Amino acid sequence: MTTYVPSYYHAFQCIAEKCRHNCCIGWEIDIDVQTYDFYQNISGKFGRKLRDNISDSEGVPHFVLTPEDRCPFLNERNLCDIILNLGEKGLCSICRDHPRFRNFFDSRTEEGLGLCCEEAVRLILTQSGKFTLIQQDMDMLDPFCPAEEEVFFRFRQKMIDIVQERSKPFSVRLSRLLRESGTNFPHKSPRQWAEIFLSLERLESEWKERLEALKTFAYFSFADITDQRLMIALEQLTVYFLFRHLADGRYDGRWQERIAFSVLSVFIIYYLYLSQIKQGETFQFSEFAEITRMYSVEIEYSDENTEILFDHLQQ
Ligand code: SF4
Known part of the structure; x- marks a missing residue:
């Protein structure tokens, strides 16, 4: 079976004793x-x-x-x-x-690195190049790809291409992602989302304090992002969520919920980050990375929590 991995995949190396959140x-x-x-x-x-x-x-x-x-x-x-x-x-x-994950298809297996690991976060969010998948075993011929998988791969690539259209502001790319996939993003304030996230199962006590800080914002927007490193991190984050979570839409049909979940996740991570930094401060990568790791551990790695969020994002 052919295996596809993101181009950064083989650069991953566990940092062992240097890891602050050892798995x-x-x-x-x-x-x-x-x-x-x-x-x-x-x-x-x-x-x-x-x-x-x-x-x-x-x-x-x-x-x-x-x-x-x-x-x-x-x-x-x-x-x-x-x-x-x-x-x-x-x-x-x-x-x-660990921290690898796999998505299985009839025609291939895809492997990625999960954001629950701080070294994987660093690697993924600092990739300056656009996300690409590479075939691991180049000597293997691609097996027959069923039509529905072809359709899925084309659809996902189109969504990823929209997010990676770097000539456009990030907010425009996300609006287009929602529009072209026919996804409705519910009108809820950061306070309402904070209440929803606070009602979910939690692992670390610090997560609660961080979520409380979301309530201080009036609305979500990506309109005034100019920092290039932040923009790249947000792009890589969105693409990661699409790459990891869209595939299971083949089993539950919740395509739009999964796209809305990707956008919501990026909003939550970004605003949790904003709540921690001073206004006008340059991009604090380590803070952004730590919030991303925490979000992944608390939300993304809990099927129960993601299912509840999909229900809130129901189309
Ligand atoms: S979380 Fe990642 S970097 Fe840390 S010990 Fe585990 S695999 Fe290694």
Whole structure:
């Protein structure tokens, strides 16, 4: 099967101990069957430690987190003891894959990097070139592409091209994206959106404080953005949401909701960012990136939260 990835995909490298929001903290890590079996055959002290720290109390084997919510194999230097002892081949598939995601089609698989990882955020939002997909295995011939997939790929590319039309202001591009896809964006104030987001399930307590700050804005607009770096970050962000979330419209038919969700996500991230900086301040990339990461963890990675938002964006 042919695999397509964004052109930046292979530049990703986990920053390990330098990561402030390590993915081995705060998430339960399930272990796939193959790796579980592999762990059963590791001999010696480390093999025993591995097995002692796995539980299948909820039906799926997983590592038992420490009282501090850390993976038991994340050492005090924030390095992975499994890699140190067994090499990368010792990782379970979730750890090996993170922060990658996949969308499966009949004619191809698409892989991307998720914004829940701060290094992926940095990589994606600082790409100055336009988003392009590249074929990983160039020697493979494209298999037959069913007509409905052809239609989907053409439609998605058209939407992405609209967002990447750099001769136009960003606000014009988003209006065109909504218009050409026949998407209605509901008239709600930032305060109303803040209330909706506050009613969703939350992970980090800081997220609540950040959402409260949204209530100070009267309306959403991208009309006066002039900073080029900010404009690029917003463009890459919108394209990321379209690339990642539009594909599942094939299963639920919620195309317009998914486009509205992409636009809403960019508005929320941008206004959360504005609430943190002083007026007239130059673009603070690290602040923008941290809000993006947090949004991804709180909203995008929760099927429950995205479904509720799709309902609010129903066409
Ligand atoms: S969040 Fe990303 S950079 Fe941080 S430890 Fe995980 S994969 Fe590495």
